[in-house]
Amino acid sequence: MTTSRIENPIIQVNDLKFYYPGNARALHGIDLSFPEKQVTALIGPSGCGKSTLIRCFNRMNDLIDGCRIEGEVILEGESIYDQNTDIIELRRKVGMVFQKSNPFPKSIYENVIYGLRIAGEKDKKLFDERVETSLKAAALWDEVKDRLQESALGLSGGQMQRLCIARAIAVNPKVILMDEPCSALDPKSTARVEETIKELRDDYTIIIVTHNMQQAARVSDHTAFLFEGNLIEYGLTDQLFVKPQNQQTEDYITGRFG
Amino acid sequence: MTKMKYMNRYWRVGEPMVWLSGAALAVTLLTAIVLLAVIMMNGLGVFWPSELQELRLKDGSQVVGKLIRSEPTSDNSGLRRQYKIANRDLYGLDFRWIDEDQIVSEQTPDQLLVLERVEHGDFYGVLKGLDAGTGNALSATVDDLSEALGMVESELGQLSELEDKLKAASYRIEQIRLKTLKLDFQNVAENDPDRQKLNDEKQVFSQKFGNLVELQTKRTEKARQARAIFVAANGQESEIVLADIFQVYAPNQMSISDKVVFYLKKLAELFVGEPRESNTEGGLFPAIFGTVMLIFVMSLFSFPLGVVAAIYLREYAKDGILVRIVRIAVNNLAGIPSIVYGIFGLGFFIYGIGHGIDSFFFPERLPTPTFGTGGLLWASLTLALLTVPVVIVSTEEALGAIPREMREGSYALGSTKFQTLVRILLPMASPGIMTGLILAMARAAGEVAPLMITGVVKLAPALPIDGNFPFFHLDRKFMHLGFHIYDIGFQSPNVEAAKPMVFVTTLLLVLIVLIMSSVAIHLRNKMKKRYTFGTF
Ligand SMILES: Nc1ncnc2c1ncn2[C@@H]1O[C@H](COP(=O)(O)OP(=O)(O)OP(=O)(O)O)[C@@H](O)[C@H]1O
C-alpha cells in the first residue's frame, strides 16, 4: 500500500466503512486524502465501490434507507458526518455530476440557476452573470447562448452532460464529484468534457470516477485504484500508470482482469 | 412437411396474437360505438318537427298523429305503425298502434297545428276560434292566434318579473324569521332594539309581499282570460287558455329551413330552459348546472386530498408493511359499491357533521335542518371520497415513474425535499396527475346511486348559486342529469312520452363528460409537452 496521505487535503477520508441495507459492506475501511484544486481519478473494476465512495462525500447515500457508515470524512477540517452538519450547505460545497445526464425539464437558463434559486437567490443580474460564466466554464456557452430559454431536453447527450457540469459550477462549489461523466458519450463529446475538466482544474477540486484508463491518464493529477471495497494503490497519475507498485494495479491497468 | 414449417413460421411471427388483440380492441370499440349510435339516433331526432298525418281508418274514425315507427304485427300478417296522437287530456294515451290494413287514406293537411302546452303534453288539432276574454269566441286565423299569443306572452313576462320580486321578498322574510328565531333562542328581551328593528323590517316586507301577491293574482287572472278553441281529430272541441300554450307550430307548412331553425331553437332551449311537466319536457338547465357544479366541487376536494395523500405515501412514508397495506386498501376502495359511499355520506357527513354544524351554529332553527340534510356540499364530499383513490393511484404512479436521477440531481444541488417536490417532481408528475383527475371526473359524472341519498332532487326550487348573499349555497339540494335520466325514465307517470327525453339527457351527460375530459386532456398534453420535450 502506497502513501495515501498528503499535505493540506481538502477532503480527508479516515477508515471509512460503508454498509448497504442488510449489512452488505461495500467499503472496508478506506484511508484517502484529496489535494485541493487538482483532479483525482478513481479507477477500479465494476462493483468495487467507486460510486459508493464518492457518494459518501456529498452524503448522497443518505437517500438510501437503512445504510450505515463508519469512519470519518473531513471536508476543510470539519467532519461531514457530524451530528450538526448542514447537509444542504455541504451539498452546495460539494457538487456532483452523474453518469446519466439529468437536466431538469426546464429551460437551459433555469437549469443553470436552479441551485441559486433554491438557495433563495432572486437577483436577476446575478443569474444572467452566473449563467454566462458557468456555461462558458463548461464550454457550452457558444452552442446555446441563443437558445437559453429553450428546453434543456432538446440538447444532445454531450451538451446535456456539459449543462449538468455548468449547473454544478453555478453554485460555486469547492469540490465537484463526477461519476463516470463520459460513459454515455461519443469520443467527440468526451473530448469536450475532458477539455472542460482540464479548464476547471484551476478553480475546483475534481474527483472523477472513470472506467477509461486513457481518460484517467489524460485528465487527472492523482489516481486511486480501488478493488473490492479496498484502496489498493494511490499516487501521482504519471507514476501509477507507468510504474504501479502493486501487482493487482498492474493487472488492472494492463487489462488482465476487471 | 412444408405445411408444418409454414404453420411454425405462422406461430413464430406471432400472427395469431395480432389477430386476437386486434379483435379484442374491435369488439370493445364496436360496443362503445353502437351504444353511442343508439343514444344519438334516439336523442338527436327528438326535436325534429316531423309532419302530422291525418289517417282515415276502416271503422270511419279519424286519427291525427306523428309516425314514430312501424314493425311487423305479432301474427306477421302485415305491418303496424306506432303514432304519437298526443291530446292526453282527451284520449288518455299519448301513443297508439294502428295496423296498416286498417288505414283507408292518409293525408297531411296544412292547417293541422301542434300546441306545446304547459300541462297535459302536446295537443294536435285545428284552430276553430279565438276568445280574447270577452266570453264569445270568434273565428280566427292562425295569424290572429300568434298575435294573441304574443300579447299573452308579454303579460306572462311581466308576471315572471313579479315572481322574481316575490321570491326575493320571501327570501328576505325568511332571513328575518331566522334572525328572530335566533333572538328567541338567545332569550333576548321583547323590547330589545334589535328585535324592534327586525319587527319593523318584517312589517315592511310583509306589506310588500302582500301587495305583490295581490298584484300577481290580478295579473294572472287577466292573463288567463284569453282562450282559443281547437278541434281534435275525433271531432272533440277543446278550449285552451292561451297562457297555458308554450308554443304553436304547423309542421306540415314548414319548409326544411324552417324546420332546421325550429330544431336549433329547441336545442338551445334544452341548454338554457327550465324543465316542464315533471321534467319530461322543456330544458335541462338546472340539471346541467347541478351536474357541472357537483363535479367541480368534487374535484376541489378530491384533487388536493388525493395528491397530498399520494405525496405522503410515495415521498414521505417509510416503505414498510404498513404503507403496503394502505396502498392495497386504497386500490380496493375503488371496488366498493358506490351506494355504500352514499350510505356513508348520509351517516357521516349529513347526520354526523351536518347535524353537528346545525346544533353548533344554527341551534335556533332545529329541528329544521340547515346542513343536516342532503345538499350539494355533502354529495360532492361523498363523490370526492369515492374518487380520491383514483387520484391517489395515478399520482403515486406518476411520482414513481420519475427517474431517480432527477431527484438525485436536485438534492445534489442542495435542495430540500420540499423544494425538490415542488420544483421538479410535481411538475414532472403533472400529466399523470391530470390523467387521474380526468378519470375521477368521468367516474363522478356517471354516479347516481350515492347522490340519491345525499341531496339530489327531481326538481330543485333554486340553483346552488344565485344573487343572494353568500352567493354559493352549497347546502341546497340540486338537480343532476344522471338522476334526471332515472327519474323521467322510470318514475314519471307517462314513461312512453318521456322516453325521448331520456335519450336526450343521456346524450347531454355524455357530452358534458366529453367536454370536461377534452379540456383536461388538452391541459395534460400541454403539460406533457412542457415537461418532456420541446420548447417553452
Ligand atoms: N443501493 C444498493 N443497495 C445494495 N447494494 C448496493 C447498492 N448500490 C451498490 N451496491 C453494491 O455495492 C457494491 C459497490 O457498488 P458501487 O456502485 O459503488 O460500484 P462501482 O465501483 O461504482 O461500480 P461501477 O463501476 O459498475 O459503477 C456493489 O457490490 C453493489 O452491488
Ligand SMILES: [Mg+2]
Ligand atoms: Mg458506479
